[in-house]
Amino acid sequence: MKNHFDHVVVGGGPMGASAAKYLALGGARVLLISAPEPAADRAGLRSSHNDLSRLTRGLDGSPVWAKLAQHSIARYKELERSSGIPFFTESGCLTLLESAAPDAVDVAANLMAVGAAAGVRCDPLDAAALRTRFSALDVATGARGFHERADAGWVNPLDYVRAQIEVGRESGLTVWPDIMISAERGAQGVSVRTAGGLECTADNALFAQGVYSLFAEPLFRQQELSVFARTVVRVELDAAQVAALEGIPSMIVRGASDEDNCYLVPPVRYPDGKHYIKIGGGRRAHMLESLSQLNEWYAGDGDPEIAARLLCRLEGLVPVTLPKGGISQACSIAVAPSGLPIIEKIHNNVGVLTGGNGHAAKCGDEVGRLGSEMMLGNARWSDGYPLNAFSG
Numbered sequence: 282m283k284n285h286f287d288h289v290v291v292g293g294g295p296m297g298a299s300a301a302k303y304l305a306l307g308g309a310r311v312l313l314i315s316a317p318e319p320a321a322d323r324a325g326l327r328s329s330h331n332d333l334s335r336l337t338r339g340l341d342g343s344p345v346w347a348k349l350a351q352h353s354i355a356r357y358k359e360l361e362r363s364s365g366i367p368f369f370t371e372s373g374c375l376t377l378l379e380s381a382a383p384d385a386v387d388v389a390a391n392l393m394a395v396g397a398a399a400g401v402r403c404d405p406l407d408a409a410a411l412r413t414r415f416s417a418l419d420v421a422t423g424a425r426g427f428h429e430r431a432d433a434g435w436v437n438p439l440d441y442v443r444a445q446i447e448v449g450r451e452s453g454l455t456v457w458p459d460i461m462i463s464a465e466r467g468a469q470g471v472s473v474r475t476a477g478g479l480e481c482t483a484d485n486a487l488f489a490q491g492v493y494s495l496f497a498e499p500l501f502r503q504q505e506l507s508v509f510a511r512t513v514v515r516v517e518l519d520a521a522q523v524a525a526l527e528g529i530p531s532m533i534v535r536g537a538s539d540e541d542n543c544y545l546v547p548p549v550r551y552p553d554g555k556h557y558i559k560i561g562g563g564r565r566a567h568m569l570e571s572l573s574q575l576n577e578w579y580a581g582d583g584d585p586e587i588a589a590r591l592l593c594r595l596e597g598l599v600p601v602t603l604p605k606g607g608i609s610q611a612c613s614i615a616v617a618p619s620g621l622p623i624i625e626k627i628h629n630n631v632g633v634l635t636g637g638n639g640h641a642a643k644c645g646d647e648v649g650r651l652g653s654e655m656m657l658g659n660a661r662w663s664d665g666y667p668l669n670a671f672s673g
């Protein structure tokens with residue numbers, strides 16, 4: 282391998298893989314250094330997208346996230362076709378506002394306004410209409426919802442990333458599965474070393490390291506980022522339960538308190554051959570302020586209290602008798618103060634792409650495209666994003 286590139290991208294998650302692809306499509310020589318996911322019982326770098334399903338939808342309380350999502354979703358089918366890798370299941374998405382949600386009226390008004398401005402196609406439904414449309418759900422009196430029938434559902438984020446890399450490779454993208462251990466700026470641009478012994482230089486470097494952007498070296502650390510511990514639970518289903526839940530959409534549920542807010546992804550078949558339904562969200566668990574705290578968190582199974590609460594919520598939402606207990610898992614998300622992704626140049630030839638805020642699996646394509654634009658020196662965002670939207 283020749284060891285000088287136009288761009289090195291560090292971190293092959295939804296954001297970095299997409300940015301690397303777009304840079305390669307533009308004709309640049311690009312190296313993507315992407316840490317392989319360690320086995321569950323091994324130490325290593327854990328990515329936020331390491332699961333088989335992530336919810337996707339165009340409707341959002343934030344007009345910027347709505348736009349990022351819509352642009353990404355509009356390109357899913359073409360990416361599936363050109364890579365030959367399917368990753369999108371168009372199950373639809375239901376945003377459910379329970380009557381107990383204290384801010385339901387404001388949230389509904391905001392969703393309607395953002396959705397209308399962004400041209401998101403969704404059906405507003407009252408409780409009776411929800412019951413008619415979703416017989417497999419338990420809908421309480423007074424609830425209301427917004428149903429996106431099309432262009433929403435869930436993506437397999439690992440396959441989404443594989444699809445990006447596949448298309449990038451066709452344009453000459455080089456992928457190196459390894460951990461970057463150091464990066465320095467110098468006369469030859471940026472010099473990078475990996476744990477496996479690769480040494481290379483690049484004119485430009487883009488660091489897309491997810492939560493590790495907070496714990497990285499000073500050259501590319503994002504100090505304003507917060508990393509939050511999250512717990513997710515999946516429950517095994519038998520064939521009859523899978524059949525009973527046939528056709529349920531992905532769901533975002535707003536309840537009486539933060540603890541009751543949750544999301545739910547329809548049953549998915551895992552590599553062990555079994556189907557699981559997944560629920561996450563709930564109270565935002567504690568912050569992880571150092572690498573050792575992050576590693577300690579990943580060594581466990583998440584927060585048992587949050588897991589129990591999520592299981593209880595799941596039982597209340599789907600009217601099938603679920604088996605007791607589930608598989609609880611620790612994970613983490615990178616949150617920026619603005620609530621939007623950070624897409625920022627920190628030196629003339631060094632950029633950072635992080636801050637998924639729990640939203641960026643579905644939006645990886647558009648966030649990565651903007652990251653590539655930034656690295657190519659485009660001073661203004663295309664498509665009318667606010668000028669300072671992505672500065673953290």
Ligand SMILES: Cc1cc2nc3c(=O)[nH]c(=O)nc-3n(C[C@H](O)[C@H](O)[C@H](O)COP(=O)(O)OP(=O)(O)OC[C@H]3O[C@@H](n4cnc5c(N)ncnc54)[C@H](O)[C@@H]3O)c2cc1C
Pocket residue numbers: 291292293294295296297314315316317326327328329330331334335336337459460461462489490491492493511512513544561612613614634635636637638639640641642643644
């Ligand atoms: C439980 C959970 C549920 C979620 N649900 C949703 C959802 O329903 N919908 C949605 O859109 N989003 C969801 N998200 C958020 C989404 O997964 C993240 O926003 C997204 O994965 C962020 O992408 P990223 O590329 O920034 O980071 P990551 O996905 O973390 O990828 C970063 C990559 O960089 C690698 N890396 C870091 N440092 C180095 C290094 N030194 N050398 C080499 N590689 C390195 C990491 O190993 C990792 O592979 C969820 C997140 C969690 C945790």
